[in-house]
Amino acid sequence: MGERKAIFITGGGSGIGQAIAAYFGERGWFVGLGDVDAEGMRKTEALLPGGYHYSHEFDVRDRDAWDRALSAFNIAAGGRIDVLVNNAGIPLGGSLTENSVEEIERCLDINLKGVLFGAQAVYPYLQKSAPDSCLLNTASAAGIYGTSGASVYSATKFGVRAVTEALDAEWSEDNIKVRSIMPGFIDTPLLEHSPNQRSNENIRQRVTDAGLEITPVLQVAQAAWDAVHGEKLHTRVGKTAHALAFGTRWMPGRVRKRARDSARPLGR
Numbered sequence: 001m002g003e004r005k006a007i008f009i010t011g012g013g014s015g016i017g018q019a020i021a022a023y024f025g026e027r028g029w030f031v032g033l034g035d036v037d038a039e040g041m042r043k044t045e046a047l048l049p050g051g052y053h054y055s056h057e058f059d060v061r062d063r064d065a066w067d068r069a070l071s072a073f074n075i076a077a078g079g080r081i082d083v084l085v086n087n088a089g090i091p092l093g094g095s096l097t098e099n100s101v102e103e104i105e106r107c108l109d110i111n112l113k114g115v116l117f118g119a120q121a122v123y124p125y126l127q128k129s130a131p132d133s134c135l136l137n138t139a140s141a142a143g144i145y146g147t148s149g150a151s152v153y154s155a156t157k158f159g160v161r162a163v164t165e166a167l168d169a170e171w172s173e174d175n176i177k178v179r180s181i182m183p184g185f186i187d188t189p190l191l192e193h194s195p196n197q198r199s200n201e202n203i204r205q206r207v208t209d210a211g212l213e214i215t216p217v218l219q220v221a222q223a224a225w226d227a228v229h230g231e232k233l234h235t236r237v238g239k240t241a242h243a244l245a246f247g248t249r250w251m252p253g254r255v256r257k258r259a260r261d262s263a264r265p266l267g268r
Helices: 015-026 038-045 063-076 101-129 151-170 203-209 217-229 239-250 252-261
Strands: 006-010 030-035 053-057 083-086 134-138 177-183 234-237
Touching: 006 015, 006 063, 006 101, 015 030, 015 038, 015 083, 015 217, 030 038, 030 063, 038 053, 053 063, 063 101, 083 101, 101 134, 101 151, 134 151, 134 217, 151 177, 177 217, 217 234, 234 239, 239 252
Parallel strands: 006 030, 006 083, 030 053, 083 134, 134 177, 177 234
Antiparallel strands: none
8 A cells, every 4th residue: 555645535626625635635645536527626636736636527426436436546546545525515405395306306316325325335445444544424514403495405414414423333343434524604616506496596695694604615624634533423614503503402492493583495
């Protein structure tokens, strides 16, 4: 095996994935990027040390493509994969009654099935590099308490949280760490997207109008580093995530009332 540790990041062409790639790359890791956006991956590569990165264009919904991507990265990295970051994901907002079948299935397939496929595909590599290996899943504050106007997205992130907890137990005998990061609203290009096909309003405007904070993406990259090297199962990032976690534990009635009072769905 090579001496340089290796991390593979899906959704590495922008946003959180790009920030994590830069953070680990600056600290001497060999960085692998997976994305459907080849141009975005080239932009991320420009942030990384020369020669210590690898990109693979693929769709996380394709189970066979996972095997091809990880096999190629393993070779490029000198025969090791220490960390997989299951980060690829898409937003979906609006009332459930307004979401199309296509939108619902795409969000479920990328955000949840993609995570399961990635975990399944990377297992033998992480088993080989244990005990310091880690599966890191990008969950969300929407996986702490269901978000009005984002029921499908919330369902996927609750699912990612569940997968993390299940595999933390399932893979404990293999000494593979399984962790999640749970960010609130993060300053990434995703905020410029419309929440669904019917909406002309971007997510950033909805967040701003709601008076919620937008957390710098660097904080998520730092949280990812801490999660990989620490013992916390779930690492919350940003005020919204911390407030929701506190409220659901100690003031569930208040959290429920606030959710009902602010139930103007994203996209309306």
